[in-house]
Amino acid sequence: MSGSFLEAAGSRGRDLNGSDCLYGECHLEHALVAVRLVAGAGRGVFALSLIEPGTELWSESPLTYAESREALVQKVDAMVCHFESLCRKRRASSKGEGIVACNFFEQGVLGANLFKQTSLLNHACCPTASLHFEHKSFSGECRVRAIVAQRLDCGKEVCISYSATALFMPTVERRKWLHDRWGFWCRCPRCEGTLPATDMRRWALLEEAAAAADALGKPRPKTVDPAVVALQRRAAEVIGVWLPDLAEGARFTESAEYLAS
Secondary structure, eight states: OTTBOOOOOSOOSSOGGGTSEEOOOOOOOOSSEEEEEETTTEEEEEESSOBOTTOEEEEEOOSEEESSHHHHHHHHHHTGGGGTTSOEESSOSSHHHHHHHHHOEEOGGGOEEEOSSGGGOEEOSSOSEEEEEEEOTTTSOEEEEEEEOSOBOTTOEEEEOSOHHHHTSOHHHHHHHHHHHHSOOOOOHHHHTOSOHHHHHHHHHHHHHHHHHHHHOSSOOSSOOHHHHHHHHHHHHHHHHHOTTOGGGHHHHHHHHHHHO
16 A cells, blocks of 8 residues: 555644644754644645745654554553654544544554654645555554655645545535534635636546546446546546646546446
8 A cells, every 4th residue: 555645534623713723842843844823724834935846845753653533542541641743633532532533544454653754744625745655564664754745835834635535526525524524614725615616627527537436336236338447547647747746646547447347
């Protein structure tokens, strides 16, 4: 699963109504980016100069990991002093629960991880960066690489998508899904409809392709409409040219191959 995108299962600060989260230290020393306070979102990571797509911002191992979210909470509670630099929910059953709720990355059977630098990244449905996970099969541990996916001008925020599942949903469904799962209403340019018209059309194509593939379910039906396969290929072509470093975009190439097989 090297290089794949996995679900970011925490609300690392995009809103939570501005008062439900306690923010830790601005713990990032970096030549290309800096941590700044963001109104209603706690902290965020911003470019200090022009950063081109494909640039690796960092690669890090987890602060800690466990086989499940529940086990991770227990582990953090037992060593909470080691994780107080991370933000946490103000109203939680324990400090460990609050820290995990805001920061953990869930990876299914591969468990759950907490990362120090990656926890600083806020969410956007038009992400400017992407997370690439590399797993060590013998230990269950992983490293995460934060890769710039769109050109970042000086002062622009580095944002990731918290969910590969939600990223290609239509706006109304996507915003509700994010709110139900993480407790915030996304107000990114894509959700507000303020992206350039060309980008909005590209996202609409990706949403259409994702919906067509998801509607078929798995295992795939014996007969697949060639138009659906063609749509996956078109989406793969568009995102491959437009956002080649967005790890989540690999789903369209994979869908086209799977549905055509």
